[in-house]
Amino acid sequence: MLPNTVDYYRASSVSDALSVLKANPDAKILAGGHSLIPAMKLRLNSPSMVIDIANLSDLNYIKEEGGNICIGAMTTHGQIAHSSLLAEKLPLFTETADVIGDVQVRNMGTIGGSIAHADPSADWPAALLAADASIVVTNGDDTRSISAVDFFVGFFSTALEEGEIITEIQVPVPAAGTKMTYQKFMQPASRFAIVGCAAMAKVENGVVADVKVAFTGVSDGPFRDGNVEAAISGKTATAENIASAAAQAASDVSLNADHYADEDYRQHLARVYAKRALTAVCR
Amino acid sequence: MSNKYIGQSVKRVEDKRFITGQGRYTDDIVLPRMVHAYILRSPYAHARIKSIDTSEALAMKGVVTIYTGKDFENINGVPCGWQVNFKDGTTMREPKHPLLVLDKVKHAGDGVAMVVAETKEIAADAAEAINVKYEVLKAVTNPKEALAPGAPLVHDEYPDNVAFDWQIGNDKAEVDAAMASAHHITKLDFTNNRVVPNAMEPRSYIGDYDTAYDRYTLYTSTQNPHLIRLLMCAFVLGIPEHKVRVVGPDVGGGFGSKIYHYTEEALVTWAAKQLRRPIKWTSDRSEAFLTDAHGRDHVSTAEMGFDKDGHIVGLRIKTYANLGAYLSTFASAVPTYLHGTLLQGVYTTPKIHLDMTCVFTHTTAVDAYRGAGRPEATYLLERLMDVSAHEMGIDPAELRFKNFIPPFDGVNQPGYQTQVALQYDSGNYKAVLERGLEMLGYADFKEKQAEARKNGKLLGVGFSTYIEACGIAPSAVVGALGARAGLFESAQVRVQPTGKVSVYTGSHSHGQGHETSFAQVVADKLGIPLADVEIIHGDSDSVAFGMGTYGSRSLAVGGSAIVKSIEKVLEKGAKIAAHKLECSADDLDFADGKWTVKGTDKSIGFGDVALTAYVPHVYPANLEPGLDFSSFYDPANFTYPFGCHIAVVEVDAETGKVTIKRFVAVDDVGNVINPMIVEGQIHGGLAQGIGQALLEGVIYDENGQLTTGTFMDYAMPRADDLPMFETDRKTTPCPHNPLGVKGAGEAGAIGSTPAVVNAVMNATWHLGVSDLEMPLTPQRVWRAMNHK
Amino acid sequence: MAETVNITVNGTQYSKEVEGRTLLVHFLRDTLGLTGTHVGCDTSSCGACTVHIDGKAVKSCSMLAAQADGKSITTIEGMANGDELHPLQESFREKHGLQCGFCTPGMIMTAADLLNHNPNPSETEIREALEGNICRCTGYHNIVEAIKDAAEKMAVTA
Known part of the structure; x- marks a missing residue:
């Protein structure tokens, strides 16, 4: 199929984009276009x-500022995947970016566009949640920062209000010694996540601390899994402890189902991937 | 003849245009004043059309016209090309497949209206503005459910949804008796999953009409331009065949799906005359999922009986084949003559019976897809072999060795008469398995597997020793079986005055490399450089006739037709040479592109003879000038390639995900003209067969909606799903065609599927997995391993 | 509403009017007649439409022509230097990395992007880089071989 008739406007600045958006409430912001144009x-x-x-x-930038990693909304997945700053300070993001879509999608698709779209199987939301990211949005008059937990509110929906656009993603620089990973079980056709699990943790003297586990693909929206986090937090990083914590995963969320993974299997996969992710960051 | 090119991996001459973006596919063609068609399709699987209001759409700027079913009430539908009769001898049921539906839509995607507009965008916009009122009816998509009393009817006139029933093999009572005597019987239920061919080029057609000459041209992404012309002219539109030119330009893959005559071909051809403008229709991929003929879709129960020594004593099968809503061009032949006739496999099974019921459902038509019936037969046999071996505690390779038909070359030993009508031409089945086991390192593998299992890894190996029938086919035989056309092939070899050679073949290349492999044959037979040969195909105005390319028939049938014409060229050339050399033609030898008087150094070259043929100043009396011969080759038999495919897989114990670690394929496709091309054909077939086993499968929901209707939902193998393939060949020449070739296009897709499933079973036997349904998605494998 | 776009394609500058909704792939095929870039799907999945924009592989079916304003595009038609084929084009032919040829332009463009930033990729890296391109003919075996071969050729000439 081909798109319906559409007017195209090339914005010259954030305020220009916002004023045109205000005048055309039916308009959509086009970032990389890899969610919108399909x-x-x-x-x-x-x-x-x-x-x-x-x-x-x-x-379009990736920089470290005031204890935060700041990523401009128009930064492409490809730029993130290849960022040496992120590889050093926030490898969760390079690892996540590297498994989004395919090379061509990563070259065009942007982090801001992806999270505004809030596909429940997209990869970024899990990483943003696990990294305690904030999303900076503006409507031209006011700028606000929304924590990732508050930003993703469900199935293809976010806390973005009419007339707002995303300008930046901020992530506190993880403490030294923090390990992080993103593990994905792919839907074989779309290559979106059936289950994507992002995890960060620090192990001190064999004890797990500062652990964060987040999922995408599992439910109608991404979520932090407090049950898993609580179950492993403060415990020694043994295989047994990890396994029993992982077994708590996706226990009290509504579960997605499709022909690749029904509810049971998806929950099982969430637990397998929680175990794999925790193993990667705790051991 | 010297073999300078035959047997060599000559690089393909057609590649230059493809790698530089100069390929010319139908959608690349733009004709002056061309308009564009968009087809509005039924969103429902089964519904009555109450009304269609096109007024708003017609009023849109840029819309030329809109056609609906009313315009085709008195025009035939697209035909089925093969008549199969019920067991009782009555003719199969052939519902009309209209160009556009008038009253009742029968599958999601059935064509309801065709909008013609100045651009494709406008046509699509206008289609959205057409208001169709439907009365939605219940749909049935599964063949067994379609047979249940009270099931929704696809065609109101056929009150049981049966297209026809059919049987083949020995007398049923004899087979029952053999099974009753069996020491062990393995009985399995199978679903051979429905798949979508998905050639990468979507179907595309341009109809054009020349008022001055009252002549039509159809550009079509087809595998067989002449067959389309014949079917469209004689069966659908009733226009004189000589007034129609059909061109199949570069075609981006077919795999069977572009054999058939589709409604849209007739629509654009017909409309071009109505509008006096060229009209193009190109399928979207989502439309292709709904309208390209699908493949496979059998539901079977199969039993294989063995004596106490592990010899097969009988095979008994009941199958339901889903044909979809309409009978596509070869739909009736696929589950019958292309399937039931292969149930002998490579084994000496003495008693075989297949009982087949072919069923209409509210789904897209099913027809031949790479392998066409033979993969379904091979799947049953090879799955039964591995499961039987497991049940009887015999090594699966050993069980095959016990049951193989002994080697025969078809020359010194006769062909092998099967219990299911066919006579195999030549075969050496144990040789391919021996070589496969050697490449695999079977003994080492078993050790590795035991070691892996100790470490919690699920490693498995699966075998498949397949046979297939290619080179379709002797016309008299297929005619007796119901084919409504002959299946010969034509070739014209036109020697130009300068000795360059133009070859016109009725075969059609849509990836197979005919422009190279056919040229290799011609160049060697005539002793001229490859660059002096051009292969022309795909245009009914330049090629006299053709039956096209499918069933791995191009070289075996089309190539043999070329050889026949070359023989005529050489025979006449010898007369001309003899005249010039003042000797008898019997005194001449032809080699390296020249005729030499035996025992002398007196010779004349091919080019000189060609020139003489066209400048016949010094010329034999009573011989016509020119050097240009046509031939039609009708094969004496099918050809029977065979091989051994071995898959090694690892199953992720936690997720059920299957990874192919190794894939060994030893194929015997007879003589080989271009090993590089043959190997490429095998690779491609393997990918599709592995795809069917692990990834691909059509799912309809309870309303008949196609759930797997895009590349986002329907998984096909990507580069990272497959390993490097380990291939080798054995050569048992075909005894009945001049090249000794058998065909290589489908082998990979036929042998690989059961090998993969057998390997996954082998990896998980010890966990109590006894059955798995394709595609082996991680979820299914995990459920089976965990008995959920 | 028509938009004027200024785009450089294979070194030639074009200034053309396009509809807002015109996809880049249709601009290339229908407006410029560069039909080597193909459309194999409608879900941004198959990669047959892959071209380079400012040196990077993108799917031209998933962006508007208007988005390419001011950009420099390379299509398959721009890969050879006159009669001299790009090493990838040569290798695809030598290793039989194509059959029907329909996915080939996209495959070559994606492979070129890979070799631009990874001149010596492993088999796994090649297969991963091709995940956005579907081939139905070759089983990918010879495509992988072709890309390896091209990488070797380019290493020698570099």
Whole structure:
């Protein structure tokens, strides 16, 4: 299929984009376009206008500032995957970016576009949750920072309000010695996550601390798994402890189901992947 | 003849245009004043059309016209090309497959209206503005459920959804008796999963009409332009065949799905005359999922009986084949003559019976997909062999050695007469398994497997020793079996005055490399450089006739037709040479591109003879000028390639995910003209067969909606799903065609599927896994391992 | 609403009017007649439409032509230097990395992106890099061989 008729607007600045968005409430912000354009082609989404923010190069950066890693919303997955700063300070993000879509998608798709779309099987949400990221958004007048936990509110939905766009993702620089990973069980056709598990932890004297475990793909939205975190936190990082903590995964969430993974199997996979992720960060 | 090219991995001459972006596929063709078609399709699997309102759509700027079922009420539908009769001799049921549906849609994707507009975008926009009112009816998609009393009817006139029933093999009572005497019987239920061919080029057609000459041209992504012309002219549109040119330009893969005559081909051809403008229709991928003929879809119960020594005593099978809503061009032949006739396999099974029921359902039509019936037969046999071996405690390789038909070359030993009608041409089945085991390192593997199991790793090996029937087929035989066309092939070898050679073949290449392998044959037979040969195919105006490419028939049948024409060229050439050399033609030898008087150094080259043929100043009396011969080759028999495929897999014990660690394939496809191309064909077939085993499978929901309707839902092998393949060949020449070739296009897809499933079973036997349904998704394997 | 786009394709500058909804792949095929870039699906899955934008592989079916304004695009038609084939083109032919040829342009463009930043990829890296490109003919075996071969050729000439 081909998209419906649409007006195209190339924004020159964030405020330009926002004022055009305000004047055209049916308009959609076009970042890399790798979520929006496929939906437009299948006519699942037919905005009257797209506002292309690709020219806003001031939204494309990866930097360390005030104890945070700051990533501009228009930074591509590919740029993140190849960032030496992130490889050193926040390898969870390079690891996650590296398994999003395919090379071509990573070259065009942006972190801001992906999280605004909030696909329940997308990879970024798990990583953002595990990393305690905040999402900086603006409507031109006000700028606010939303924690990832508050940002992802469910099935394809976020805390973004009408007239707001994402400008930056902020992640506190993990303490030295923190280990992190993103482990993904792929749907073999779409290559989205059936289960994606992001985990961060620090092991001091054999004891697990600061552990964060987050999932994508498992439920109608991404989530931090407090049960797993509580079960391993403060425990010694033995295989037995990890296994019993992982066995708590995805216990009290609604579970997605499709022909690749029904509820039972998906929950089982969440537990397998929790174990694999915890093993990677605790041992 | 000297073999300078035959047997060599000559690099493909067609590649230059493909690697530089100069390939010319149908959708690349733009004709002046061309308009674009978009087909509005039924969103329902089964519904009555109450009304269609096109007024709003017609009023849209850029819309040329809109056709609906009413326009085709008095025009035939697309036909089935093969008549199969019920067991009682009555003719199969052939419902009309209309170009656009008038009253009742019978599968999701059935065509309801065709919008023609100045651009494809406008046509798509207008299609959205058409208002169709449907009365939605219950649908049935599973063949066994379609037979249940009270099941929704696909065609109201056929009150049981049966297209036909059919049987083959020995008398049923004899088979029952043999089974009753068996020491051991293995009985399994099988589903051979429905798959979507998904050639990477979506179907695309352009219809054009020339008012001045009252002549039509159809550009079509087809595997057989002449067959499309014949079917469309004679059966659908009733237009004179000589007034129609059908061109199959570069075609981006077929795998069977582009054999058939599709409604859209007739639609654009018909509409081109109505509108006096060229009209293009190109399928979207989502449309392709709904309308390209699917493959496989059998539900079977099969039993194999053995004596106490492990020799097969009988095989008894009941199968339900899902044909979809309409009978596609070869749909009736696939589960019958291309399937039941292969149930002998490579074994000496003395008694065989297949009982087949072919069923209509509210689904996309099913037809031949790479292998076409033979993969389904091979799947039953080879799964039964590995399971039987396991049940009887015999090594699966050993069980095969016990039961193989002994070697025969078809020359010194006669062909092997099967219990299911066919006579195999030549075979050496144990040789391919021996070589496969050697490549695998079977003894070492068993040690490795035991070691892996100790470490909690699930390693498994699976075998498949397949046979297939290619080179379809002797016309008299297939005619007797119901084919409504002959299955010969034509070739014209036109020697130009300068000695360059143009070869017109009725075979069609959509990836197989005919422009190279056919040229290798011609160059060697004539002793001329490869560059002096051009292979022309795919245009009914330049090629006299053709039956096209499918069933791995191109070289065996099309290549043999070329050889026949070359023989005629050489025979006439010898007369011309003899005249020039002042001797008798009997005194001449032809080698290295020249005729030499035996025992002398007097000779004349091929080029000189060619020139003389066209400038016949010094020329034999009573001989026509020119050097240009056509031939039709009708094969004496099918050809029977065979081979041994071995899969080694590892199953993730926690997730059920299967990884192919090794894949060994030893194929015997007879003589080989271009080993590189043959190996490539094997690789591609393996990928598709492995895909069917592990990834691919159509799912319809309870309403008949295709759940797996895009590449986001329907998984096909990607590069990282497959290993490097380990291949080798054995050579048992075909005794009945001049090249000794058998065909290599489908072998990979036939042998590989059961090998993979057998390997997964082998990896998980000890966990109590006794059955698995394809595709072996991680979820299914995990459930089976955990008995959930 | 029509947009004017200024795009450099294979070194030639074009200034053309396009509809807002026109996909880049259709601009290349229909407006510029560069039909080597193919459309094999409608879900951004198959990679037959892969081209390079400013040196990076992208799927031209998943972006609007208007998004490419001001960019430099290379398509399969721009890979050879006159009659001199790109090493990947040569290797695809030598290793029989193509059959029907339909996915081939996308495969070559993706492979070129890989070799640009990883001149000596392992088999696994090659297979992973091709995950966005579907081939239905070759089983990928000879595509992998072709890319390895091209990498070796390019290492010698580099």
